[in-house]
Amino acid sequence: MEKTYILDNGLLELYVLGELNANEQAQLETAIAKHPELKLQLDTIEANFEKMALENAIDAPKEVKSNVLNTISKSSTKTVFIAPQKSLRPYLNIAASVAALLFIGSIYMFSQLNNTKKQLQLVEQENKKLNSNIENLNNYLMETNKWYVAINDPDVQKYVLTGNALMPEATVISYVNNEKKSVVINTKYLPKLDDEHDYQMWADVEGKMINMGVIDKNKDMLAMNYIDNAESLNITIEPAGGNDHPTVSQLITNIYLN
Known part of the structure; x- marks a missing residue:
């Protein structure tokens, strides 16, 4: 079993977790004996898992400690045989499994939190867009109502200015209210000009x-x-x-008032 294959496939971690079969375990142990750097890395992994197990350990109930001390006190004259220390690997496996579940759970919760935040941001953006559309619609309705009231006033006189030979397609509707001293025009049918020119309106008073x-x-x-x-x-x-003065040669329409 090649060292590169072992490292690339995480076999040292699987070995510590007890996830290898007997044949794989035997091959790995042979490779570890052959490559000291693998043994060093294996020791590091086991130390890390042991540290994780200790960090996640749960303290034993107080009554257990009392029972152990009582047992030691009663058998102080007896010879106590200490069984050979068992391998920490089963406990490390359990600790590693618990840590893995906690880690996966944390990732899941973090992912869900991020998704929720993104959804809330989208909802907030949609609400802002909706509020903006409502505001624009209200403004449009208010503007439309203002013009409707202005041009439908009983005192309004309507004049249609049609284009002359210079611009025959031009049409402007003018609403003059001499009582309220206002002039409103509809330029919807006035041809568009380039950026270098504008239309300008003039009133003729005694020439x-x-x-x-x-x-x-x-x-x-x-x-x-x-x-x-x-x-x-x-x-x-x-x-x-x-x-500041009209260009007579560029006059496109005019109308005399009553």
Whole structure:
């Protein structure tokens, strides 16, 4: 039996535990006698198991100790024959088995604890995601309700701005409330622009164009600045971020107010 085979297959441990058959045990003992390093490792393993057995030992009941002392006292004049010390291997086997069960149980409990922690983390993540979705939905509903109330006010006047020859596909719906001094527009049907340009809305007051604000590319419904005495609404294409005056050549739609 080769030394490498013995070490790779843990035969020394199995030998200490008494798990080898007679033939394997005989071969192993021959190899141990041949290789001193195997004998040294075997002694180390037996010492470790013995230490484990002592660490896990259970103290004997007090009455056992009393009985032993009484027996010794009564037979103090008699010759006591001490039986040859028995091998510790059976006890080591038991201790090793108990330790193995405890170790396996610890691993199982640790694994279960980790799995439980992971499941709790997943549940917590799902709860956070659900709460976030609920919050987003509530915000959306509140936003939608706000626009619904604004555009359905009895004082609102609706104007549809259609695109001109420069951008015939453009359509913007404007809701003007002169009583509450508010302007809301729906830009859902306004073509998307590149990052270098923005739409900007203007109010014409006695021939002067007044800025109503840059149209947000990321929103379909938005409130614009209300301008008193506006005669018309106009939308132009301007450099990103808006302009301080309208680029007339980039006017895409306008409508006169009543």
